[in-house]
Amino acid sequence: MKSKKTAILAGVTAALAFGVVATLADQAYAKNDRFKKVLDRGELIVGVKADYKPWGFRDSSGKIVGMEVDMANDVAKALGVKLKLIPVQSSNRMQFLQQGKIDLMIATMSDKANRRKVVGITDPNYYTSGTNVLAKKGVVKNWDDLKGKPVCGKQGAFYNKQVTSRYGAKIVAFVGNAEAKQALRDGKCVAWVYDDSSIMADLASGQYNDYEMPMKTEDDTPWGLAVPLDEKDGIWGNFMSGITYNWHRTGRLIELEKKWGIQPTAYLQTMKKKFEAYQPK
Amino acid sequence: MDVLLPIARQQKAQAMTERLEGTFRLNLQPHHAIWMLLIFVFTVGAAQAQAPRELISPIDALVKWMPFILWGQEGTLNGFALNLMISFFAMLFGTIAGVTLGLMQISLLLPVRKGSWFVTQFFRNSPWLVLLFTIMLLFPFEIELGNMIIPVPDWMKAVIGFALPVMANISEVVRGAVRSLPTGQWESAESLAFSRRQTLWMIILPQCFKRMIPPWINWYCILAMATPLASIMGVEESVSYTAQAMNAEGDRPELLPVFYLFLLLIFFVYTYPIARWSIRLEKKFVVKT
Incomplete structure (x- = not known):
């Protein structure tokens, strides 16, 4: 009986140690592994709110919809991959990104200096409140x-x-x-x-x-979407910066705002004008 | 004070069983069901009357979101169905581990006995939420074995988190059941030249089995009612889905009592027959000593 127990204990310890190693290995990924993984997988996993109407909420069939979900859809379309949504809460959204459970987080998060140390918030910001x-x-x-x-x-x-x-x-x-x-x-x-x-x-x-x-x-206060911290300066972070720039320039976010019945935000108007000013007439 | 005596006797008997099994008993009576229904009907009625006319009424809102709360999107097993799934698997693993641990607790080898006693007490006395948090944060969301990636969904982690306290409590149930048999059973077996293993498997455990069934069912009920704890960790079960459904309806205050009482009701409807069944079994299996 005793040896059996020892064996079980050893097994459990090994499993736990293995788990810790697996987590550590995830965090030590080189910069562009996440991006490559998304393409290999053929699926983009985005963390969104499911209890914050109209940014992310459930329709009556149970599907998650909303302005941020549409944004996530745009990203998946640009990458040419399928989209998978994972509902997140304010308390776990940054952990999910750190663990690698989600590739991208668009979840009504205010952009704060201390948060920038934990997750890769990309510029420019997509919204303000x-x-x-x-x-x-x-x-x-x-x-x-x-x-x-x-x-x-x-x-x-x-x-x-x-x-x-x-x-x-x-x-x-x-x-x-x-x-x-x-x-x-x-x-x-x-x-x-x-x-x-x-x-x-x-x-x-x-x-x-x-x-x-x-x-x-x-x-x-600006809102930020985020990629894993060590991906911020790689392809993935720069890709998201680029897509956000285009959202602003083309007025896509203003269009989405209208679609979801959100009152126009001055920030989006300002950004559109600013970026349009650089376009040749 | 003679009038208090029957109650005192009853209380004492209950305290004895509870001490033996190391847990309280869900003593659900038919009048509890009637109370539940009355509260539900009155609250829904009051909320219905309070609601502004131009908006969807609380009952209509509840009917609209009922499938979502019960199983989630079509073709998925989330919501209340996930609560049940978590409870089944946690009970399965908890029972297998708990019976093993319980038998180790009556081992003749001191280190095995002490060690299993410690494990039992540790998991029995830890808050369920703490165990759940630890397991959910400790386990990776996927395990990489070479080229293979095995995903570990959140609900599976919750199963492990719930199986641990169940294991410890079942371990006590097993130990208690063995202890509850008169020592004469061991002595007569020994005088008939049964080995310890034979005594345990052929004489003691068959008698214990009946005694373990009611507390085992009792623990299942407690576990089923505890599964909404997983909502804190973002598992897509009925409580998180209820909150999301209410948000989709604009977080109106009059929806709160209706939706949460509905949740209470479905848990009650599920647990009540099981608890009543366990009470019946207990009466049937009562062993005269």
């Missing part, structure tokens, strides 16, 4: 209209402080966004302040047909 408000149509027109008025917000959200210090709004803070939005519906405040991408998702959901997002978005 910032502070804005949701209000009944015609109630407020610009940020200064908020002065002295009650504005609903989520407790602890950093948007609250900004509208108070900059525009003198009176914040009515709630535990969660559902409660804050309910208060807006009940007329307890003139607007609900939050991230514009989240407000757009609400507008797209059809629950807020009498509402609008009237302000010019402030404090834009």
Whole structure:
């Protein structure tokens, strides 16, 4: 019995060690192995959100659709391979990329300096989001209209402080966004302040047909798509930079924005103009 | 205080079984089912009344997403079906490993006995979520054997993560069942010149088998109800699918109770008959000592 157990233990240890070695080997890949692997496999595996309408969500048949899914489709088409989507969460998207479980991540991720050390976020950024408000149509027109008025917000959200210090709004803070939005519906405040991408998702959901997002978005934070860190300066990272450039130049992202009912973002317009300026007339 | 005596006796008897098996018992009664249904009907009714008229009603939304929550996209076995699949395989592997470990716990060799005792206690007393996290993060997503690449899907890792605590608990069930037999059985076998192996296989274990069935089923029920833990690790089972379905409907607050109670209901509908069956078996197999 004892020797049997030892054998089992040895087997398990070997399997674990093997697993660790396999993981390490993955991380030590030379720069272009991932790109080559995608072509060999004939399939591109992209991590997208499945719970963030309208960027990545499920249609009623269970298929993942959305703006970022369309972008992933464009990439697969450009490579001439099939597309496989893996739903990711904010908590595991960077790990999946590091492990090599996904080749590319387009998952509503804000571009932050500390994230650039972990995954290969390619330039230029494909989108931005910032502070804005949701209000009944015609109630407020610009940020200064908020002065002295009650504005609903989520407790602890950093948007609250900004509208108070900059525009003198009176914040009515709630535990969660559902409660804050309910208060807006009940007329307890003139607007609900939050991230514009989240407000757009609400507008797209059809629950807020009498509402609008009237302000010019402030404090834009760029969104980044990412490839594995050691692929960033290789073919794969440069390929993604190129495809993003073309998305901006041709207005593809603006077109997708429209398709998914997302309000036009100033950033995409600016980028289109900037890149078009370099084109011969 | 005479009136309390029957209850005290009942509690004591229950405590004794639970101590022997090292776990609590799912004691589902018919009235539990009635309560469940009442809560579901009332909550759905309230949510239905609350919902804005111009949007899809919570019940219609639930009906629309029901296939997705139950098995996912057509032709796939995700959602609730994946919960069941994880529970079957985790139980299978957990039982095989657990019976082996349990028999090692009654070995005459001290190192084997102590070692298996330690393994049992370690996995029995570790939080399930911690074991699940460890396994899911430790195992690679694919294993390369030369030119062959064997993918290890997330749900398979979850199976291993769940099989470990099940193994440890089944190990205790086996040990407890053997211990629960009167020592006279061993002594008479010895006086009839049975070897230890013969005693174990031909006299002790056949008697234990019956006693192990009810706690084994009980553990299966606990495991089946624990499988949604895997949703935290991004496994595409019913709880993550429910959250995604609600998001697709615009994350409306009135959908929350309806969708989550539906989940509770399908788990209940699955577990209830099994738990009742285990109670019946227990009554049937009760051994007079």
